[in-house]
Amino acid sequence: MLLFKTIKETRDYSEKCRKSGLKIGFVPTMGALHEGHLSLVRRAKSENDIVVCSIFVNPIQFNNPDDLLKYPRTLERDMEMLQEAGCDVVFAPAVEEMYPEKATKEYDFGALANVMEGAFRPGHFNGVGIVVHKLFDITLPHKAYFGEKDFQQLQIIKKLVELEHLDVEIIPCPISRETDGLARSSRNERLTPEMRRAAPYIYMVLQEAGNLAKTNTAAEIEKYVKFKFDSHPLLKLEYFSIASGNDLQPVTGAISEGDMGFIAVFAGEVRLIDNIQLK
Ligand code: PAF
Numbered sequence: 001m002l003l004f005k006t007i008k009e010t011r012d013y014s015e016k017c018r019k020s021g022l023k024i025g026f027v028p029t030m031g032a033l034h035e036g037h038l039s040l041v042r043r044a045k046s047e048n049d050i051v052v053c054s055i056f057v058n059p060i061q062f063n064n065p066d067d068l069l070k071y072p073r074t075l076e077r078d079m080e081m082l083q084e085a086g087c088d089v090v091f092a093p094a095v096e097e098m099y100p101e102k103a104t105k106e107y108d109f110g111a112l113a114n115v116m117e118g119a120f121r122p123g124h125f126n127g128v129g130i131v132v133h134k135l136f137d138i139t140l141p142h143k144a145y146f147g148e149k150d151f152q153q154l155q156i157i158k159k160l161v162e163l164e165h166l167d168v169e170i171i172p173c174p175i176s177r178e179t180d181g182l183a184r185s186s187r188n189e190r191l192t193p194e195m196r197r198a199a200p201y202i203y204m205v206l207q208e209a210g211n212l213a214k215t216n217t218a219a220e221i222e223k224y225v226k227f228k229f230d231s232h233p234l235l236k237l238e239y240f241s242i243a244s245g246n247d248l249q250p251v252t253g254a255i256s257e258g259d260m261g262f263i264a265v266f267a268g269e270v271r272l273i274d275n276i277q278l279k
Helices: 007-019 035-047 065-070 075-085 124-139 148-163 186-190 193-198 201-212 218-230
Strands: 002-004 024-029 050-055 089-091 143-147 169-173 235-244 259-267 270-277
Touching (some): 002 007, 007 024, 007 050, 007 089, 007 124, 024 124, 035 050, 035 075, 035 169, 050 124, 186 270, 201 259, 201 270, 218 259
Parallel strands (some): 024 050, 024 143
Antiparallel strands (some): 235 259
């Protein structure tokens, strides 16, 4: 497995692969890898000739400086895991390599970016758009793999591809869960033992919401989920929202095909997100 730190060596390598007719699969990450990331790498490996993975904690997508500071960084362990999963190239640039100058691009992702994560984390999706666009320009992938835990991010990336006419196929990959149901996330590493024990409650309530969706309206389900967290001693609900999986716009009446439940919860200092298909 190769490790590149510069844009030039990574792009040169990708250009050479493309010229030789090799298909490139790309898995962008911020490191602190877990089984969820590795499942994307394995899938990319099975569908392409070369797998490139980036490890870059992107400062401009963090609206909370403390979250950026505390984001886990475990490059050596990540490299071992990637090697085992069959990754061919790791691109792990420094911040100055990616942003020699302040990034000023402003994307218009429309209504997709105004709800849920977009509403609670101002500037987040613009920062994601900037870095993913740059990473695509550097790694030149045929296919890029994104987990559905960040479902709104996935929709934003699809929109980015459409807006910028990018020649890359976006491959959504199912949420990877621990055996107790907690969605795998790099942030789980920061949970205290007590919060880690509490956190599977999030998916349990989402599943209850899924059952309620057979006979209840979105407003009723949202009220139920709020009640379940109001009475929880540790977990603090930031939002639970029912929205169409297509345009992410809120649903209030009966649940229809493709509607989903989206949740963000604070487990102590750690913010966790998850989602579920309701119908
Ligand atoms: O999902 C992530 O880990 C990040 O948002 C991404 C796509 C690597 C961009 O920094």
